[in-house]
Amino acid sequence: MLDMINRAYKEIARAGQTLGRKMNIMEVCGTHTVSIFRAGLRDALPDCLKLLSGPGCPVCITDQGYIDAVLSLSRRDDCIIATYGDMIRVPGRDGSLEQNTGRGNIKIILSAQDALKLAIENPNKKVLFVAVGFETTTPATAVIAGQALRQGIKNLFIFSNHKLVIPAMEALLSEKNHRIDAFLCPGHVSVIIGSDAYKPIVEKFKRPCVVSGFEPMQIIFAISEICRQLAEGTASIGSVYQAAVTPQGNKTAQKIISESFDIVDGYWRGLGKIGKSTLKLKEKFSSLDAEKQFGIQLALEEDLTGCRCGEVLCGLIDPCDCGLFAQNCTPDSPIGPCMVSSEGACAAWYKYARGKRRS
Amino acid sequence: MCLAVPAKIIELSGSDAIADCVGNRIQANISLVPEVKLGDFVLIHAGFAITVIDEEEAKKTWKLLEDLDNFNKTNNKVSG
Numbered sequence: 001m002l003d004m005i006n007r008a009y010k011e012i013a014r015a016g017q018t019l020g021r022k023m024n025i026m027e028v029c030g031t032h033t034v035s036i037f038r039a040g041l042r043d044a045l046p047d048c049l050k051l052l053s054g055p056g057c058p059v060c061i062t063d064q065g066y067i068d069a070v071l072s073l074s075r076r077d078d079c080i081i082a083t084y085g086d087m088i089r090v091p092g093r094d095g096s097l098e099q100n101t102g103r104g105n106i107k108i109i110l111s112a113q114d115a116l117k118l119a120i121e122n123p124n125k126k127v128l129f130v131a132v133g134f135e136t137t138t139p140a141t142a143v144i145a146g147q148a149l150r151q152g153i154k155n156l157f158i159f160s161n162h163k164l165v166i167p168a169m170e171a172l173l174s175e176k177n178h179r180i181d182a183f184l185c186p187g188h189v190s191v192i193i194g195s196d197a198y199k200p201i202v203e204k205f206k207r208p209c210v211v212s213g214f215e216p217m218q219i220i221f222a223i224s225e226i227c228r229q230l231a232e233g234t235a236s237i238g239s240v241y242q243a244a245v246t247p248q249g250n251k252t253a254q255k256i257i258s259e260s261f262d263i264v265d266g267y268w269r270g271l272g273k274i275g276k277s278t279l280k281l282k283e284k285f286s287s288l289d290a291e292k293q294f295g296i297q298l299a300l301e302e303d304l305t306g307c308r309c310g311e312v313l314c315g316l317i318d319p320c321d322c323g324l325f326a327q328n329c330t331p332d333s334p335i336g337p338c339m340v341s342s343e344g345a346c347a348a349w350y351k352y353a354r355g356k357r358r359s
Numbered sequence: 360m361c362l363a364v365p366a367k368i369i370e371l372s373g374s375d376a377i378a379d380c381v382g383n384r385i386q387a388n389i390s391l392v393p394e395v396k397l398g399d400f401v402l403i404h405a406g407f408a409i410t411v412i413d414e415e416e417a418k419k420t421w422k423l424l425e426d427l428d429n430f431n432k433t434n435n436k437v438s439g
Contacts, residue, residue, distance in 0.1 A: 030361070059360070084405075111406025188362075191402065
């Protein structure tokens with residue numbers, strides 16, 4: 001094993017020498033962000049690498065307008081909010097879900113199925129499911145939407161803000177100032193979409209895409225494969241997570257996503273509006289669609305004052321470049337979502353790399 | 360948020376399953392992996408099995424979870 005790590009390390013260093021500059025590799029998965037920090041990879045790998053944390057944490061990329069809409073519904077006496085845990089601390093214009101928990105109507109769920117169960121157990125309440133997440137999480141929402149419809153559940157409302165990874169990667173690469181040389185691609189999103197899904201990134205944008213699992217060793221090998229490609233001036237799809245990821249992905253999951261959702265334009269924190277990047281329930285699920293049933297109009301809202309999470313998510317600045325970082329904005333008292341979520345770049349940076357700076 | 364844990368399917372009933380992850384019994388919906396059989400190893404994300412994996416891969420991750428658990432019991436916490 002040590003031999004392999006040594007080889008990978010040398011490959012990375014050699015690529016840096018060949019190119020004569022830093023290689024900027026972006027991970028687009030919050031779980032990678034945490035793994036990289038926890039294992040100390042940023043410090044352990046050669047200086048010629050710059051690892052950027054991209055828009056890979058669903059909490060972080062959820063725009064302010066969506067969060068404010070959820071907060072507003074959480075103040076209604078007839079509503080129960082069913083949400084994955086990280087969302088409850090994200091500050092909106094007027095408090096956070098956590099600050100509203102005194103009302104007893106904010107329920108943290110571990111699975112989409114819990115939202116359906118809440119609706120069945122509370123027939124006199126409207127249960128709002130805060131449906132965020134990338135392709136890994138989306139099929140579960142589709143499954144419970146189908147179940148709710150079949151079972152005639154009338155009080156479950158799904159507020160879908162499910163996002164697609166590929167359009168975000170394309171949007172980042174379309175920005176003039178981007179500094180991304182390659183992507184470390186998310187393991188479990190890729191389980192669903194398949195590694196072939198990254199074809200547009202390698203073909204159109206000529207950026208290497210290598211899928212990795214979450215073990216530090218895998219991440220090192222994936223990075224060394226990326227560096228090898230960069231040194232050779234090639235861009236192709238690679239994977240060091242063949243145990244779970246196939247080129248085609250999970251066809252059953254893809255089918256249920258495409259049968260349940262329409263792909264529409266949507267708002268992302270930091271990235272603004274991205275065409276065909278967001279999933280909304282199809283017409284047949286109108287009775288379950290929170291946006292339709294509650295008349296929610298989503299518009300792009302400005303991020304909170306001073307917060308630079310948007311630039312962090314695009315890889316344009318490091319968390320420590322934000323004036324709020326570790327001063328006004330800390331994990332105990334977060335201002336921006338990248339500090340709220342344990343998988344956010346700012347939270348990971350705060351926990352593992354505060355005080356360090358590596359250009 | 361896209362964390363997933365490997366587990367072995369030990370009970371199957373329609374689209375519901377019980378899976379074992381290092382001794383913990385986890386409820387899992389198997390709608391997304393209709394091909395799954397009793398005794399198969401799967402990755403479970405937020406209550407849903409998302410893919411079938413081989414036993415060796417599952418055991419590798421279990422070992423990692425165990426190591427992490429042991430590591431977390433040590434005094435490594437970052438204070439701040």
